[in-house]
Amino acid sequence: MKSDLDLKARQMLKSARLYCTAGRVGVLKALLKADGALRQDQIAERLGKKRFDKVTIYRTLDSLVKVGLVHKAYIEERARYFELAHNCSETQCHPHFTCRNCGRTHCLMDMTIPGVKKRHKGFLIQRQQTRLEGLCPACA
Amino acid sequence: MKSDLDLKARQMLKSARLYCTAGRVGVLKALLKADGALRQDQIAERLGKKRFDKVTIYRTLDSLVKVGLVHKAYIEERARYFELAHNCSETQCHPHFTCRNCGRTHCLMDMTIPGVKKRHKGFLIQRQQTRLEGLCPACA
DNA sequence: CCTAATTTGCAACTAAGTTGCAAATATTTT
DNA sequence: AAAATATTTGCAACTTAGTTGCAAATTAGG
Numbered sequence: 001m002k003s004d005l006d007l008k009a010r011q012m013l014k015s016a017r018l019y020c021t022a023g024r025v026g027v028l029k030a031l032l033k034a035d036g037a038l039r040q041d042q043i044a045e046r047l048g049k050k051r052f053d054k055v056t057i058y059r060t061l062d063s064l065v066k067v068g069l070v071h072k073a074y075i076e077e078r079a080r081y082f083e084l085a086h087n088c089s090e091t092q093c094h095p096h097f098t099c100r101n102c103g104r105t106h107c108l109m110d111m112t113i114p115g116v117k118k119r120h121k122g123f124l125i126q127r128q129q130t131r132l133e134g135l136c137p138a139c140a
Numbered sequence: 141m142k143s144d145l146d147l148k149a150r151q152m153l154k155s156a157r158l159y160c161t162a163g164r165v166g167v168l169k170a171l172l173k174a175d176g177a178l179r180q181d182q183i184a185e186r187l188g189k190k191r192f193d194k195v196t197i198y199r200t201l202d203s204l205v206k207v208g209l210v211h212k213a214y215i216e217e218r219a220r221y222f223e224l225a226h227n228c229s230e231t232q233c234h235p236h237f238t239c240r241n242c243g244r245t246h247c248l249m250d251m252t253i254p255g256v257k258k259r260h261k262g263f264l265i266q267r268q269q270t271r272l273e274g275l276c277p278a279c280a
Numbered sequence: 281c282c283t284a285a286t287t288t289g290c291a292a293c294t295a296a297g298t299t300g301c302a303a304a305t306a307t308t309t310t
Numbered sequence: 311a312a313a314a315t316a317t318t319t320g321c322a323a324c325t326t327a328g329t330t331g332c333a334a335a336t337t338a339g340g
Binding site: 020039058 | 326327328330338
Binding site: 021052060 | 285286287288289290296297
């Protein structure tokens with residue numbers, strides 16, 4: 001049962017020159033299916049019957065981040081969130097929005113953020129991430 | 141020995157209607173003196189001889205955040221950083237910059253970030269924070 | 281299918297932060 | 311200024327998230 005998704009994940013790994021293992025394919029598929037950022041435990045949960053150790057999942061995420069397939073999401077919570085690096089340009093990721101009322105966080109994939117200047121007093125700025133706060137549609 | 145700083149801290153607490161205790165004054169003074177964001181352990185260290193339990197420091201920071209005197213800094217590290225809410229407008233905090241080479245994080249107090257629009261598909265946006273990545277003056 | 285390189289799982293560990301509760305300290309009332 | 315009330319503090323124990331070292335298992339390449 002090699003789905004489209006499965007093939008896609010394998011291809012992504014291959015072109016990143018990463019060993020193509022069950023764990024990595026699974027993690028990548030989970031992120032491809034998700035419509036937002038996920039924590040390690042959420043990924044583990046979605047892997048369901050094929051259980052992987054949390055260490056494996058963390059290390060897999062590290063590799064995926066290292067080759068740029070995945071990003072750490074910029075969310076101020078205790079645990080780390082990871083998401084696919086799609087909808088992200090070289091210089092900017094999509095913003096995350098956290099509701100002040102219900103506390104839920106959403107990815108605003110289609111919102112464009114004005115880019116900052118590339119230099120500031122000797123700092124060379126290569127990438128920016130934005131976090132937003134306010135009221136979500138349900139709470140506004 | 142009530143310094144200027146001491147008085148200032150006490151005044152801030154009073155106007156926020158917080159009990160004015162040695163711990164709170166100390167934490168606030170540490171943040172007033174610091175030129176950037178600090179972690180709990182860094183604050184504890186700066187309190188020196190007047191030792192306070194870490195629980196107290198965490199709880200103090202919570203109260204200060206709750207009344208808006210202090211903000212959590214948006215830094216992607218394991219520990220949380222806190223900083224005074226000055227140089228921050230109602231809608232925006234100063235950005236934090238992390239160097240890809242040396243890993244150090246700096247507060248860019250004087251950099252202005254273009255503000256985003258106030259509404260997006262039902263989301264009411266009240267506040268934004270920006271994280272920057274690139275090379276710092278020392279590493280560029 | 282053999283070999284070398286890489287990844288995995290396990291168990292034990294660390295770091296950061298939290299909880300409940302009695303004692304201590306601040307503020308308000310009298 | 312003392313008593314009454316409200317809030318904060320310290321302690322010990324605990325939780326949660328993530329990390330390390332290492333032997334066994336898996337993958338990729340000839």
